[in-house]
Amino acid sequence: MQEEKGIIRANQKIAADTYEMVIQAEMTKAMEPGQFVEIRLPQFSLRRPISIASINEDTFTIVYKVVGDGTEALSHCRIQDELDLFGPAGHGFPIHEEKREVLLIGGGVGVPPLYEVAKRYRDLKAEVKVVLGFNDSDAVFYEEEFQRLGATVCIATMDGSLGCQGTVMDAIFEHSIDTSFVYACGPKPMLAAVEAKYQEGYISHEARMACGMGACMACVCKENKQDGHYRRICKDGPVFQLHEVIV
């Protein structure tokens, strides 16, 4: 992890309250899919942990939703502005070269970290199936981006305004998707449903953090085993194997 001033190359709205920001930074070279960066904004006490959506040569992309004052401030940042970064943080999604088929399940702002996973599997020429869940059609993003990678994309919206009506699990059922190795990120009920159905793969968890580097113990969870100890979502995660921890 390193502290660095990145340069904002793009910051645009791509769906309801949802923005895509491209940042140029040295630390891009050290990034792995599923990791996050800690962004410090003027006037805010704590850094914002934001997952990395895409890793390129010397730029990386984040996709964030305006949910509070901090992300609101982030949405007002301008191109060429400097951004105080610390990262890349945490352990991301391991990529298995031998897998010929993977299923990526994302809900809302849990979708972004799966995009780089899709890129990695495309490079490995594996079949990538993507199921994305949103509240309504206005909230949908990255459907075409995943398609451009050659992935099969199914959308679920809670109000049925696009794709299947219901959750990602409803969409998986409706499209008879039988891929068993999954990568998932999204709201807690979605992750619980994924763990109830699947045995193999990885989940990226979310929690309120303070330090984002494993020191403060704000974001701990318990290991899912007898006499288990704790794991830190920021440092040991945010990605864990399915059934590895109880969040």
Added chain:
Amino acid sequence: MIDLKVKLPGLTLKNPIIPASGCYGYGREFAELYDLSRLGGIAIKSATGTERFGNPLPRVAETPSGMLNAIGLQNPGVDVIMEKELPWLAQFDTEIISNVGGSSKEEYVEVVKKISQHPVVKAIELNISCPNVKNGGMSFGTDAAMAAEITAAVKAVSAKPVYVKLSPNVTNIVEIAKAVEAAGADGIVMINTLMGMRLDLKSGKPILTNKTGGLSGPAIKPVAIRMIYQVYQAVKIPIIGVGGIASAEDVLEFLYAGASAVEVGMMNFTDPYICLKIIENLPSVLKKYGFKSVKEAVGRSHRDE
């Protein structure tokens, strides 16, 4: 050459900057960023008699110029800390202060008796001021007689000097400070966090599952300064100041009020290199205000000039 050295009971600090307990773990994460030997000392995460998992999440909430935390003294227990963390810390040329928490007088005594024997530990920081544990914690630090009783019991078994960390959640902190001094405390660390609360606008309920949490960060700095100023006039034992320090200028303010050294807490989260930056800037700030040493600045506010 500006002299940053500070000599306190049990502690020879090369500079007055110490990361505060609970904000720095046992140093491992920060050791990936810089050499911990640069620090004056480290106040390591609380030790209790047995492993504590702490409170349910969410445990933190941001506030203007600060944050609330209700971690709940999560730690692996004194035995694991002595087996795994202290031997690892021995590689660094910095003074280790062991923060000790507890739910009963017996627990404090048992933990201090064990951990103060460890050669790496140079001093004990008696945490009778944590607002986030149900039994003990702050309740010992908000009553002068109780604070004195625990201090005396711990002093009787400790192999190292004992610094008592005081709670600001009291009507009269001077009374508590005098009580722990009379009970044999070698020094005072002040202040711990101020008890606070934040509510979620959608649900109307507290954001923290523990409902209340301890407020830290620059928001509490003026409270810390005021309390140190008052306590300095009332006790003879040294004070280690803590509460919202974010710059070398802040350190000078704490020294003026009467602190001999300082601990840096929340700002380690905002800027993981903050301790190093303060250490680097301190000589020029001291020089700017006409000091040749840290020692000269201690208690300046109380002197006729």
